Amino acid sequence: MSSLLQGVNLYLIGMMGVGKTTVGRLLAKQLAYGFVDTDDVIAQAAGKFINQIFDEEGEAAFRQLESDVLSQVCAFTKLTIATGGGIVLRRENWSYLHHGLIVWLDAPVEVIYSRLADDTTRPLLQDSDPQEKLRSLLEQRQPLYAQADIRIAIAQEETPEQIATRVIEAIPSVLKKPVSH
Numbered sequence: 483m484s485s486l487l488q489g490v491n492l493y494l495i496g497m498m499g500v501g502k503t504t505v506g507r508l509l510a511k512q513l514a515y516g517f518v519d520t521d522d523v524i525a526q527a528a529g530k531f532i533n534q535i536f537d538e539e540g541e542a543a544f545r546q547l548e549s550d551v552l553s554q555v556c557a558f559t560k561l562t563i564a565t566g567g568g569i570v571l572r573r574e575n576w577s578y579l580h581h582g583l584i585v586w587l588d589a590p591v592e593v594i595y596s597r598l599a600d601d602t603t604r605p606l607l608q609d610s611d612p613q614e615k616l617r618s619l620l621e622q623r624q625p626l627y628a629q630a631d632i633r634i635a636i637a638q639e640e641t642p643e644q645i646a647t648r649v650i651e652a653i654p655s656v657l658k659k660p661v662s663h
């Protein structure tokens with residue numbers, strides 16, 4: 483599969499909690515690719531946790547850092563890149579994402595909420611009604627996620643390993659076939 487991909491990067495997009503970071507790591511291993519998580523790069527570069535950046539500098543500053551990181555990672559090849567759930571919001575980010583194959587991990591709000599109900603690391607979910615907040619974020623973002631090359635619909639019981647396998651199985655269907663002469 484990695485030879486079929488010819489070094490093209492895989493970008494995982496989708497709502498927070500859907501498993502981009504977890505599945506991305508597994509995919510990288512299976513493809514013998516490097517792994518990058520844009521949130522980790524941002525946090526390391528800023529020397530702060532993501533929620534600290536939101537608190538102290540605001541979401542707009544975070545989004546700028548996110549675009550900066552994305553523009554830098556897309557210069558490399560053979561990477562699986564787990565993005566943050568809001569990467570799809572800026573139009574300029576799509577020009578970077580389209581350097582590679584874009585995979586949307588899509589799960590119902592109920593599945594995501596069951597994973598993140600006690601999470602304190604996602605600043606956008608520190609809300610009086612986090613499930614409703616997830617619902618409205620998904621409604622706003624769904625048409626953007628839908629611009630991905632591949633959509634993987636995830637059910638509650640699927641393990642990260644099963645999801646990674648499904649991503650790998652879906653790749654050939656979207657790769658351009660070599661021109662035969």
Ligand SMILES: Nc1ncnc2c1ncn2[C@@H]1O[C@H](COP(=O)(O)OP(=O)(O)O)[C@@H](O)[C@H]1O
Nearest residue numbers: 497498499500501502503504505597640641642
């Ligand atoms: N397929 C899965 N089944 C059960 N739990 C999962 C699955 N994928 C991820 N998780 C858990 O859900 C939480 C969010 O996963 P994460 O990979 O950080 O998602 P994202 O990067 O999309 O926000 C983590 O606690 C992770 O261990």
Ligand SMILES: O=C(O)C1=C[C@@H](OP(=O)(O)O)[C@@H](O)[C@H](O)C1
Nearest residue numbers: 497498499521566567568604605
């Ligand atoms: O959906 C979002 O806007 C965000 C998702 C987070 O990443 P994950 O999708 O990896 O949780 C992180 O980038 C930040 O909290 C904002």
Ligand SMILES: [Mg+2]
Nearest residue numbers: 502503564565
């Ligand atoms: Mg993540």
